[in-house]
Amino acid sequence: MFTGKxxxxxCLxxxxxxxxxxxxxxRAVPAxxxxxxxxxxxxxxxxxxxxxxxxxxLVRDLVLDMGMNPLGRCNVARASFDLREDFEAMLSQTRDEPDHGPVEQRMLEESEAVLEAEEATDRARVEALLVRWTLSDRLPS
Structure with missing residues (x-):
């Protein structure tokens, strides 16, 4: 059985x-x-x-021209992601949550590099801004 992306x-x-x-x-899913x-x-x-x-x-214009986040209109049922296997009920054991820190840090660093680049594509800039906005509460003060 395939459970990958x-x-x-x-999604709209x-x-x-x-x-x-x-x-x-x-962290973008709750939005x-x-x-x-x-x-x-x-x-x-x-x-x-x-x-x-x-x-x-529309999304490109909302993000790049108007500075608006479209994620609230995106249906999460149409997103692609992998869930960790849930053997807790079967094994009566509690497992630790996945550590999102490395993924978030990598995505944030890549996003900042894209936003600093002069010749980034619109797609890359939209993705970078959405990542930045999603992780803005995790940015160091």
Missing amino acids: TEQPC CDDPETATRIDLPP MKHADAIAWQDIVGEVSIHFCANDWE
């Missing part, structure tokens, strides 16, 4: 033909629509969301 439809309109993928830290039942702490690695060509234009 798969390409998902557009459910169009199966997507044009752009954005990778975010697990997404219908995320109440998902324990984001159990996500291993990155969360990927996909956009169709039409919605990508």
Whole structure:
């Protein structure tokens, strides 16, 4: 049985033909629509969301031109992510939550490098800003 990431439809309109993928830290999940039942702490690695060509234009404009975060409109059911295996109920053991620190730190460093680069693509800049906004509460003061 395969439990890895798969390409998902557009997280805004459910169009199966997507044009752009954005990778975010697990901490982005609670900001997404219908995320109440998902324990984001159990996500291993990155969360990927996909956009169709039409919605990508809107998202790009919202983020780059207006400084608005579109994650609240993205349906988490259309995101792609890996959950850690849950053997706790079967084994009657409590396991530690995955440590998101290294993933978040790497994504934040990559995002800052993209934002400092003069010739970054719009996709890279949108992803970098969404990562920065998602992790802004984790930035050192």
